[in-house]
Amino acid sequence: MKVGIVGLGYRLGYLARIFSASLPDFDVVGYVDPEPAGLSYTKQFDVPVGKAYGSLEELLAGETLDLLMVGSPNHLHLGHIRTGLDSGVKVFSEKPVVTTVEETMELARLIAEFGSDNVMVGLVLRYAPLYVDLRKAQKDGLLGDIVSIEASEHIAPYHGAFFMRDWRRYEKYSGSFMLEKCCHDLDLYNGVVGARPARVASFGGKRSFVPKNAPEGLGINDTEVYHRKPSGWMGTEKVFDSDADIIDFQTAIVEYANGASMTFHTNLNVPDEYRRFCVIGAKGMAEGDFVRNFFKVHDARTSAKLIDTAYSGSELSVHYGADEQMARDIGAHMLDGAPLPVSVINALEAGLLALAMDEARRTKTVVDMSETWKRFDAALSGHGS
Known part of the structure; x- marks a missing residue:
């Protein structure tokens, strides 16, 4: 399973460790984050996170992903989810998925277009x-x-x-x-x-x-x-x-x-x-x-x-x-x-x-x-x- 991460903060660094330990074929091949706070955590536990990319578009162009994991600050989730769906990739988003009523309605319309099974959420x-x-x-x-x-x-x-x-x-x-x-x-x-x-x-x-x-x-x-x-x-x-x-x-x-x-x-x-x-x-x-x-x-x-x-x-x-x-x-x-x-x-x-x-x-x-x-x-x- 080829995985990309946008927003490598503490939570996604931790989840990279959990998913890697739980799924033998889980392979993070690249990430996007100008300030990857979770990178020290992944290094501490020897969890490979692949290549750093300058943008989500570069990551999606440079890798063939099965799953995009979104751990960016909440106000950026909608844009990152939309970009992943437009690229034909399944998306896992940390909670909360979006931050406003209007963003909720916009994501609901994306779900109508792409299907709810293509967006998973970390309501653990x-x-x-x-x-x-x-x-x-x-x-x-x-x-x-x-x-x-x-x-x-x-x-x-x-x-x-x-x-x-x-x-x-x-x-x-x-x-x-x-x-x-x-x-x-x-x-x-x-x-x-x-x-x-x-x-x-x-x-x-x-x-x-x-x-x-x-x-x-x-x-x-x-x-x-x-x-x-x-x-x-x-x-x-x-x-x-x-x-x-x-x-x-x-x-x-x-x-x-x-x-x-x-x-x-x-x-x-x-x-x-x-x-x-x-x-x-x-x-x-x-x-x-x-x-x-x-x-x-x-x-x-x-x-x-x-x-x-x-x-x-x-x-x-x-x-x-x-x-x-x-x-x-x-x-x-x-x-x-x-x-x-x-x-x-x-x-x-x-x-x-x-x-x-x-x-x-x-x-x-x-x-x-x-x-x-x-x-x-x-x-x-x-x-x-």
């Missing part, structure tokens, strides 16, 4: 054993009709500080924190509910990483936590006085078209981090945590514990063992046409929900998504504007 949590077990419990009838969900993604201060220092601190590049980081989670719960979001309210802002909370009188060793995770393109050392325009906490309320509801909370300054859910159905309740590695299901009538699972995680994967499974599944899809558990359409739906959350937060209104879905469906059918 769909492959996590915990989520697989959640969907199995649901399929087995242990939960019944989904009524409501309480969910969160909380990250530790070192990770939150990274977002204040990296290019992702600017919404014009990332889309927003909710879109960049939490689209994983929103996709998971959209899948569990089995319906599209209908109405959204949201509240949040920046209250932790602000100047008044900067540590005072501490040496560099005491504040190392805020610089532990390296930033790449457009990085800065500023944390509490960063020029970031992203939030550092946000709460959202979602009503789905089938009547189910969800509350979702994210915070970038949680010392004992967790990423958990409680899915409550008419027949039972499922709760789990991707960080603390547990999954439980209780029966609504008897309160009996039906499932109690602990996970060991993975020494290689940063996503609870899901990265390796994603690599294997994408390999099977590429070679044999095997189905994938998540599609680019799922990813775009989660992205539209994240963008609606941000609109609701900014405008202090309840956002009705009905017109958005009409536009999206029209674009997917090759129509609309």
Whole structure:
């Protein structure tokens, strides 16, 4: 499998290692990136990434690719995906796929032209054993009709500080924190509910990483936590006085078209981090945590514990063992046409929900998504504007 990379940042450098270890015929033959932050990582683990090219067009002209992997800053994804599709190459894009509603509609029209199977997306949590077990419990009838969900993604201060220092601190590049980081989670719960979001309210802002909370009188060793995770393109050392325009906490309320509801909370300054859910159905309740590695299901009538699972995680994967499974599944899809558990359409739906959350937060209104879905469906059918 001949592979090219556009945007060799830390994530794609890491994925090059994961895919190479998981797929014997995975061969990165070239990459495009003026500042390849992930190159040191690939060199550290002896992962060959081929020849450096000056542009994506030069890479596509110089190599015969089976797969183009897009890991460039989010605002560049659409152009790189379009160029790959126009060249007849299958594309894998890191999440979020695009950064705005208008880009979403444009990509939907490209999907109508080229087909959804030609664009794959790195919503890696769909492959996590915990989520697989959640969907199995649901399929087995242990939960019944989904009524409501309480969910969160909380990250530790070192990770939150990274977002204040990296290019992702600017919404014009990332889309927003909710879109960049939490689209994983929103996709998971959209899948569990089995319906599209209908109405959204949201509240949040920046209250932790602000100047008044900067540590005072501490040496560099005491504040190392805020610089532990390296930033790449457009990085800065500023944390509490960063020029970031992203939030550092946000709460959202979602009503789905089938009547189910969800509350979702994210915070970038949680010392004992967790990423958990409680899915409550008419027949039972499922709760789990991707960080603390547990999954439980209780029966609504008897309160009996039906499932109690602990996970060991993975020494290689940063996503609870899901990265390796994603690599294997994408390999099977590429070679044999095997189905994938998540599609680019799922990813775009989660992205539209994240963008609606941000609109609701900014405008202090309840956002009705009905017109958005009409536009999206029209674009997917090759129509609309």
